[in-house]
Amino acid sequence: MTLFVDQVRISIRGGAGGAGVASYVRERGLPRGKPNGGSGGSGGDVIIRASQDVASLVSYARHPHWAAGDGTHGEGDLRNGAAGAEEVLLVPLGTQIILEDATVVADLVKHGAEITIARGGRGGRGNAAFVTPRRKAPSFCEQGEYGDELRVTLELRLLADAALIGFPNAGKSTLISRVSAAKPKIADYPFTTLTPNLGMVRLENREFLLADIPGIIEGASDGKGLGHEFLRHVERARVLVVLLDPTPLQALSVGEQYVALLQELAGHDEALASRTQVVVVNKMDSVGDPAEIEAWAAELGIEVHMISGIAGTGLTELIHVIADRVGEHIREAPERDGFVLHRPLDVGFVVEREGDTWVVSGRAAMRAINLSDLTVPEAADFAAKRLKFAGIEDALTEAGAVSGDDVRIGDVVFVFSGDTDDVDDEREILS
Ligand SMILES: Nc1nc2c(ncn2[C@@H]2O[C@H](COP(=O)(O)OP(=O)(O)OP(=O)(O)O)[C@@H](O)[C@H]2O)c(=O)[nH]1
Ligand SMILES: [Mg+2]
Numbered sequence: 001m002t003l004f005v006d007q008v009r010i011s012i013r014g015g016a017g018g019a020g021v022a023s024y025v026r027e028r029g030l031p032r033g034k035p036n037g038g039s040g041g042s043g044g045d046v047i048i049r050a051s052q053d054v055a056s057l058v059s060y061a062r063h064p065h066w067a068a069g070d071g072t073h074g075e076g077d078l079r080n081g082a083a084g085a086e087e088v089l090l091v092p093l094g095t096q097i098i099l100e101d102a103t104v105v106a107d108l109v110k111h112g113a114e115i116t117i118a119r120g121g122r123g124g125r126g127n128a129a130f131v132t133p134r135r136k137a138p139s140f141c142e143q144g145e146y147g148d149e150l151r152v153t154l155e156l157r158l159l160a161d162a163a164l165i166g167f168p169n170a171g172k173s174t175l176i177s178r179v180s181a182a183k184p185k186i187a188d189y190p191f192t193t194l195t196p197n198l199g200m201v202r203l204e205n206r207e208f209l210l211a212d213i214p215g216i217i218e219g220a221s222d223g224k225g226l227g228h229e230f231l232r233h234v235e236r237a238r239v240l241v242v243l244l245d246p247t248p249l250q251a252l253s254v255g256e257q258y259v260a261l262l263q264e265l266a267g268h269d270e271a272l273a274s275r276t277q278v279v280v281v282n283k284m285d286s287v288g289d290p291a292e293i294e295a296w297a298a299e300l301g302i303e304v305h306m307i308s309g310i311a312g313t314g315l316t317e318l319i320h321v322i323a324d325r326v327g328e329h330i331r332e333a334p335e336r337d338g339f340v341l342h343r344p345l346d347v348g349f350v351v352e353r354e355g356d357t358w359v360v361s362g363r364a365a366m367r368a369i370n371l372s373d374l375t376v377p378e379a380a381d382f383a384a385k386r387l388k389f390a391g392i393e394d395a396l397t398e399a400g401a402v403s404g405d406d407v408r409i410g411d412v413v414f415v416f417s418g419d420t421d422d423v424d425d426e427r428e429i430l431s
Pocket of ligand 2: 214
């Protein structure tokens with residue numbers, strides 16, 4: 001049995017940035033030469049990319065944790081650390097990426113479409129980067145930043161050209177096995193097919209991708225049976241092939257099956273009810289009465305194709321009809337558009353009150369205090385300037401903080417003073 005996974009939750013971490021270093025040129029006779037501490041390398045990003053060479057999400061079900069490489073630390077002599085390797089997760093075409101708050105951030109439809117889902121942390125700067133005319137020998141440096149960490153759900157929605165829709169036992173799997181190389185299980189009990197089968201149908205240099213999904217029953221769109229879970233795979237099919245079964249294997253007549261199937265499709269997604277259809281009555285080798293079926297079709301004003309999957313009658317004509325409808329659809333809408341949302345990078349901060357303490361969180365706040373040793377006065381002074389530069393000092397004042405209040409950022413607690421010097425002279429290194 002081939003394992004088919006169409007929804008999987010994974011956790012992802014961008015690489016951590018390497019730390020900067022504080023070091024000094026060694027010169028004879030001088031205790032401390034010029035600062036020459038290099039910066040840490042940035043952490044690698046995690047990228048999710050669609051690839052036509054990947055057929056399922058099964059490898060992610062087996063391996064749900066992914067991380068990009070960490071940057072290495074800076075060294076003396078102005079040597080910067082190396083950047084961490086990026087991690088690229090290849091997924092099948094038609095994969096959607098969904099955040100924990102249910103936002104769909106990407107729908108990767110085309111080969112090569114990608115999203116940077118987790119950014120690596122910035123490398124910390126070495127002390128050489130903090131030299132200014134007023135600060136000739138900084139003794140502090142930055143730590144590396146952590147990379148983004150998140151959980152996402154990958155959800156596959158097949159991109160078949162045509163999809164077979166029918167009640168269990170209608171003969172969907174038999175049909176796909178006759179017109180393509182797909183080899184699904186076939187049996188006369190309902191829900192023989194448990195996961196979708198895909199088959200490439202080729203005839204006289206025409207071709208289209210056909211999907212066979214588990215049978216749909218009444219109430220499927222409310223979650224009954226198996227079909228519901230798989231309806232998402234017909235959402236993007238250009239053409240729906242509605243397969244009806246006239247034999248006593250079905251409790252409903254052909255006409256009733258048709259009505260019920262359309263109801264389930266509409267219940268799942270209104271747009272599905274108006275999708276191009278090819279209506280087929282199968283098993284005409286058995287009990288079907290062509291005159292009766294013709295009369296029913298005429299009454300509804302639809303075209304019906306009568307075939308026998310087992311005997312193979314009517315199949316060539318049916319394939320041409322499906323290929324025609326698929327072709328028309330492709331001319332109208334050549335590309336199925338995916339998308340990638342460009343989320344603004346989370347660089348902000350939030351000020352909250354916790355008892356007597358002001359708590360500031362967010363990336364900008366962590367950046368401000370991301371120095372190697374805040375007990376060094378010049379480092380603490382620099383952190384204060386950064387808080388001002390990032391607008392955090394103003395935000396605290398606005399929130400009601402006064403000199404002497406405790407402010408906590410991450411693990412660091414300090415006393416608010418709100419009177420930091422002007423920061424204009426260091427704009428570049430404060431960011
Ligand atoms: N007489 C007749 N029987 C058929 C024909 N096509 C399929 N069958 C029979 O109908 C039964 C169900 O066939 P499947 O192809 O497994 O049906 P399915 O629609 O895939 O069923 P599920 O996977 O359960 O949804 C089997 O016993 C088939 O042999 C046909 O053209 N004529
Ligand atoms: Mg089947």
